[in-house]
Amino acid sequence: MWKGDYSFLIRQLVIKDFKIRYRNMSLGIFWALLNPLIMVVLFSFIFKQVFPSSIPHFSLYILSGLIPFNFFTAAWLGATTSLMDNAGLIKKVPVPREVIPVTAVLGNLVHLGIQFLLILAAVFYEGLSVNFHWPWLIVIWGLELVFIFGISLATSSLNVLVRDIRYVVESINLILFWLVPIFYTFDMIPMAYKDLYQYNPVAALVLATRKVILDGQAPPLNLMLKLASVAIVSLLVGESIFRHLKPRFYRYL
Amino acid sequence: MSIISLENVSIIFRQRRDRMLLLDHLREVVRKMPQDGFYALHDVGFKVERGESVGIIGANGAGKSTLLSLLAGLVPPDKGAVRVEGRVGALLELCSGFHPDLTGRENLLMNAALLGLDEKTARERSQSIIDFSELAPFIDEPLRTYSSGMYLRLGFSVAIHAEIDILLIDEILTVGDLAFQKKCFDHILGLRKAAKTLVCVSHVPGVLEQLCDRLVWLHHGQLIRDGEFDRVSADYLAFMADPNRHFGDEIPQAPRQVVPVKEKEPHARVVPRRRRR
Numbered sequence: 001m002w003k004g005d006y007s008f009l010i011r012q013l014v015i016k017d018f019k020i021r022y023r024n025m026s027l028g029i030f031w032a033l034l035n036p037l038i039m040v041v042l043f044s045f046i047f048k049q050v051f052p053s054s055i056p057h058f059s060l061y062i063l064s065g066l067i068p069f070n071f072f073t074a075a076w077l078g079a080t081t082s083l084m085d086n087a088g089l090i091k092k093v094p095v096p097r098e099v100i101p102v103t104a105v106l107g108n109l110v111h112l113g114i115q116f117l118l119i120l121a122a123v124f125y126e127g128l129s130v131n132f133h134w135p136w137l138i139v140i141w142g143l144e145l146v147f148i149f150g151i152s153l154a155t156s157s158l159n160v161l162v163r164d165i166r167y168v169v170e171s172i173n174l175i176l177f178w179l180v181p182i183f184y185t186f187d188m189i190p191m192a193y194k195d196l197y198q199y200n201p202v203a204a205l206v207l208a209t210r211k212v213i214l215d216g217q218a219p220p221l222n223l224m225l226k227l228a229s230v231a232i233v234s235l236l237v238g239e240s241i242f243r244h245l246k247p248r249f250y251r252y253l
Numbered sequence: 254m255s256i257i258s259l260e261n262v263s264i265i266f267r268q269r270r271d272r273m274l275l276l277d278h279l280r281e282v283v284r285k286m287p288q289d290g291f292y293a294l295h296d297v298g299f300k301v302e303r304g305e306s307v308g309i310i311g312a313n314g315a316g317k318s319t320l321l322s323l324l325a326g327l328v329p330p331d332k333g334a335v336r337v338e339g340r341v342g343a344l345l346e347l348c349s350g351f352h353p354d355l356t357g358r359e360n361l362l363m364n365a366a367l368l369g370l371d372e373k374t375a376r377e378r379s380q381s382i383i384d385f386s387e388l389a390p391f392i393d394e395p396l397r398t399y400s401s402g403m404y405l406r407l408g409f410s411v412a413i414h415a416e417i418d419i420l421l422i423d424e425i426l427t428v429g430d431l432a433f434q435k436k437c438f439d440h441i442l443g444l445r446k447a448a449k450t451l452v453c454v455s456h457v458p459g460v461l462e463q464l465c466d467r468l469v470w471l472h473h474g475q476l477i478r479d480g481e482f483d484r485v486s487a488d489y490l491a492f493m494a495d496p497n498r499h500f501g502d503e504i505p506q507a508p509r510q511v512v513p514v515k516e517k518e519p520h521a522r523v524v525p526r527r528r529r530r
């Protein structure tokens with residue numbers, strides 16, 4: 001059995017991913033900022049000039065929806081293919097397998113950190129400021145991470161056995177883009193769906209983040225309870241699927 | 254107590270002809286029929302004591318690398334029991350755990366982490382690792398510029414600086430030049446004095462001669478001989494020179510095939526339908 005320093009191992013693997021992604025890029029981490037910037041400019045143009053929108057603090061509104069959504073999709077898809085991308089490690093290095101999808105998710109957390117600077121910039125640009133509800137963001141994002149670890153453990157291990165899973169994940173991400181309030185507001189959702197809508201952890205993440213950043217309020221308790229319960233169920237199910245499929249990885253990779 | 258013990262271990266590799274579609278998995282689940290397969294290892298059992306140094310020899314496809322993967326805990330056995338006590342360090346492939354775009358120094362730290370070292374120890378030992386590898390002038394170059402000998406030097410140097418009890422080496426020491434090979438051999442002999450255990454694989458007994466005093470000979474997944482180096486080595490070489498004359502009836506001609514019987518295999522337990530209840 002592998003005995004060792006998990007935190008050192010995970011840090012080394014995350015640093016590796018980060019370095020190899022940007023080492024040979026002339027513009028380096030600027031690329032992490034470019035995508036959300038382009039989207040904000042595009043959305044701002046469309047929803048100010050084409051379909052005028054009455055949402056206040058529009059650029060911050062878009063960023064606080066888009067950045068969490070982008071993080072979710074990139075982390076989930078990256079983790080789903082991570083076991084296959086690291087087949088060399090799985091087959092030749094006796095390292096705990098769970099570490100691989102977890103690392104893929106955490107690697108995207110680094111990008112989120114960089115992109116969060118954009119949100120911070122937009123907060124000041126819109127004349128808002130950091131309020132004392134911001135520590136809630138840590139709880140919200142912590143629960144979201146737990147949720148992502150869970151689904152990633154499930155899809156990464158299933159993807160080793162059935163390679164179609166990554167396309168399933170891509171399709172779900174496409175659907176989610178429209179089921180998360182990125183450029184429309186939660187108020188526009190018909191009453192009948194509102195309750196169900198909040199069980200979507202990505203939507204819950206965006207709603208709670210906005211509550212804190214834009215409204216300067218603590219996230220509603222029932223929303224947080226939904227997020228927490230979905231996160232815990234996801235982790236339990238994902239971990240159990242991973243544990244059952246783990247012995248097969250060697251033969252299928 | 255033995256540090257490694259294998260009892261009647263079998264590993265079956267399915268012959269799925271590259272098919273791993275949802276339909277195939279469902280068929281397997283519904284019918285619970287094991288697909289065609291062969292025994293990569295069949296009913297293998299031996300023990301290794303602490304401080305022993307064992308060589309595994311055999312022709313291509315004998316199951317040598319599968320056996321090492323099994324000892325490293327990379328693949329679970331389908332039948333039988335494996336017990337490995339203590340920390341295992343595995344050098345199964347030259348570039349496993351390395352990334353070509355990272356420098357030697359960065360790869361060194363990552364490998365130390367993969368082998369289970371903590372950060373403080375890894376940083377303290379990194380100079381001594383670089384010294385042993387003799388790669389100091391190139392240590393900040395990306396690994397893609399390294400030759401295979403340099404890969405070996407780095408990988409081996411990290412492995413011997415990790416706190417491991419059992420070192421598994423697969424056929425890779427041969428890419429080092431004679432001087433480095435001698436250095437490795439000397440170090441391994443030192444490890445043996447420190448009661449570390451070594452398991453080495455090769456298809457040429459000559460390579461293992463200085464390292465091992467015991468040989469295990471595998472053929473088509475079955476254990477043919479297990480004993481004193483010179484005796485097993487002589488038998489093996491005689492067999493390889495002329496397979497028919499010496500051992501015609503006691504050595505399998507082909508890997509044993511799995512007969513699809515409806516028995517409950519360990520990995521049939523993963524059937525999701527049962528779990529859901």
